[in-house]
Amino acid sequence: MNQLRDNLKNLGLSPNHIFQQVKDAISEDLAGGxxxxxxxxxxxxxxxxxxxxxxASGVVSGLHVVAAVLEYCGVNHYEVLVDEGAKVSAGKVLITAQGNTQKILLAERTALNFLxxxxxxxxxxxxWVSEISGTKCQIRDTRKTTPGLRMLEKFAVRMGGGVNHRLSLSQAALIKDNxxxxxxxxxxxxxxxxxxxxxxxxEIEVDSIDQLKEAITLKPDLILLDNMSTNQCSEAVSITNGLxxxxxxxxxxxxxxxAYAVTGVDYLAIGSLTHSxxxxxxxxxxxxxK
Incomplete structure (x- = not known):
């Protein structure tokens, strides 16, 4: 358990938060029985x-969450065989576990749900990251996450090569239309x-070039171009001139x-990374x- 705690911390995850999520998930699956x-x-x-x-082939993440599920269920003999964020092909063994059969089956669905x-x-x-390779632009997530899973979903974005927007309402301000x-x-x-x-x-959200010009005078840390065309984004890049x-x-x-990335914007905010x-x-x- 101590080694798992260290592994989770090194990945930027809170062990206590992960263990509580695992406990809640297993409790939900058993429903008191x-x-x-x-x-x-x-x-x-x-x-x-x-x-x-x-x-299927893909980029894997959540391997150490699976480890937490296994340990919670009493399966302590396991080996994580690939790194978080690894690109793998179909048929790749990610984790091998050995132990009590009933306990492995108890862990199975919750572990697979997370993974x-x-x-x-x-x-x-x-x-998405591969699609815009060769540009300076980065792919960012949003707060359109599954309630209770934000930390893990944003971790998964990082493992896929994306970067995180604010983790919470209290971390940074985003002035939107409302x-x-x-x-x-x-x-x-x-x-x-x-x-x-x-x-x-x-950060200030703007939906017109006029709003952009007002926002620039305030010198915010970031400006969000909402529903603008690629031409408008190019114009915005020219107007801000790196300021x-x-x-x-x-x-x-x-x-x-x-097409959006080559306009020169710094980020593309993509809600579908986590909600779809x-x-x-x-x-x-x-x-x-065996």
Whole structure:
């Protein structure tokens, strides 16, 4: 357990948070009872060896979350065979586990749920990153994450080669259209935040070149170009002339990502990385005779 804690910390993950998520997931699966199928069909003394194996190629992440699931379920003999963020082909064994058969089966679905979901995010992120290779632009995630899984989903984005936007509402300020409407203007919203939180990063969302010009005068840390065309993004890059970092969001698909990236913006904010990534097909297979 101590080694697992160190591994999670080295990956930028909170061990206590991961262990609590694993506990909650297993508790949800058992719902106060026991695994009826396994208890009825498998003796308490049976021991097996099982492999977590990819059924499709992709970028894997969440391997050490699987380790946490295994350990929580009482399966302490396992080996993680690939690195987090590794590109793998179909048929690759990612983790081998040996132990009580009932305990391995208890861990199976929860472990695969985490692993397949996170690897799906990493795989999709890597596809976006590859699409804009050769530009200075970076792929960033958003707060469009699954409630309770933000830390892990943003970790999966990093493993896919993307970078993280703010992790929480309290980490940095993002002035959006509704804030502008409620405060009265971009300047009013910006100045209010600057007065109350002078040391916090501030990003301003704009949806027109006129708003961009107002935002630039305030010298924010970042400006978000909302639903702007590639031509508008190019114009924005020219106007800011490197004074403020720019992020494009809205109306961006993987098919036009490169066109946005070459405009010179610093980031593409892609919500689909976390809210629409398909799970990577991964399975758990017992070895015959073991």
């Amino acid at each position: 026991q695994d009826l199928t396994s208890v009825a069909t498998i003796t308490q003394s049976q021991v097996s060896t099982a492999d977590f194996t990819t059924r 397949s979901h996170l690897s799906g995010i990493s795989t999709l992120t890597n596809q 804030h502008i409407m409620a405060a009265g203007s971009i300047s009013d919203a910006f100045n209010a935040i600057k007065k109350m939180y002078p040391d916090k990063s501030i 403020v970092k720019l992020e494009a969001s809205g109306g961006i698909a993987i098919t036009n990502a490169k 990534a398909p799970a990577l097909d991964i399975g758990l297979d017992f070895r015959k005779g």
